[in-house]
Amino acid sequence: RGEFFMDDRDLKKKEIHRLGNILIPQESYGLVIESFTMKMLREITREKKSFSSRELAEEVGKRLSDENSILRSAYEKKVPVFAPGIVDSAFGTQLFIYSQTNEFSLNLLKDMKELSDIVFSSKKTGAIILGGGISKHHTIWWNQFKGGLDYVVSFTTAYEFDGSLSGARLEEAISWKKVKENASIALIHADITLVLPILLAAVYEKM
Numbered sequence: 001r002g003e004f005f006m007d008d009r010d011l012k013k014k015e016i017h018r019l020g021n022i023l024i025p026q027e028s029y030g031l032v033i034e035s036f037t038m039k040m041l042r043e044i045t046r047e048k049k050s051f052s053s054r055e056l057a058e059e060v061g062k063r064l065s066d067e068n069s070i071l072r073s074a075y076e077k078k079v080p081v082f083a084p085g086i087v088d089s090a091f092g093t094q095l096f097i098y099s100q101t102n103e104f105s106l107n108l109l110k111d112m113k114e115l116s117d118i119v120f121s122s123k124k125t126g127a128i129i130l131g132g133g134i135s136k137h138h139t140i141w142w143n144q145f146k147g148g149l150d151y152v153v154s155f156t157t158a159y160e161f162d163g164s165l166s167g168a169r170l171e172e173a174i175s176w177k178k179v180k181e182n183a184s185i186a187l188i189h190a191d192i193t194l195v196l197p198i199l200l201a202a203v204y205e206k207m
Contacts, residue, residue, distance in 0.1 A: 021193060029090065036063075037094035041104065049103045052110035056095075057081040080118075082111050085134045116142055126151030130192045132158055132166025140178040148173070148180040155192045 002023040011018055015026040044051070044059050051059075061075030074081050086092050087106070098104055119125060119142045127139045127149055136154075143149045158167030170187050173179040188195065 021191075033090045034094055037091055038098060041095070041098045041102070045102060045104055050105045050107050052107050052114070053083040053086045054080050054111055054114060056086070056106075057083060080114065082115055082138070084108065084111065084138045112142075116145070119143055119146055124150040127153070129154040129156075130196065132156050132164070132168075137165050140173050140176075144176055144178040148177050148183065150180055150183050152179055152183060152185045154185075154187050155190055155195060156187070157189060157191060159189075 002018060002021040004021050006018060008018060011023070017024040017026060017029060040059055040063060057071055058075055058081070061069070061071035061073075061081075064072040064075075066072060071081060073079075086108075087096070095104070095106060099106075115138075125143055125146070127143075129136045129139065129152065140149060140152075152170050152173075154170055156166055158164055160167040160169055160172070170179055170183075170185045174181055174183075179185060
């Protein structure tokens, strides 16, 4: 079981990566991601050479058998997954390496077109924001062009005092027209690894 305060030097000796309070054995990272990604890229580039992050997420989900996988569930339910920061990852590094010796390109502008289509074709929009950073901003950014989000629930442990986007309050987004003045909003300062399971259990209970 992971904790936020652990002996990371000891974890290194045990070949375990720590991501906050989540522990990842090195055998579940690195080489397994590299081999999976390279095999997938060789298969999908036989048909075409350019992909959006949404298309890549779909291809990954198609090849995963773990029923607990978010990407697998998204693929089965036909839910699009966008990853604006895809290159800043082990997966993204493999995309770069593959592109150095093979014809392959990443088309993030196609993602923007698809995401904007979703926003503009929706009568109302809402967001559940887990954490912050680029995924938070990418969501609220596109909604400013249609007057802002109608519903927002944001979970974060960050605060606004350092000027970070992750800690920015939802009220701030109203000044940018990214959230509507009369929107239903809730900002919860909490660890999502603890709160999200409780929230989902409550939702399932009411369904």
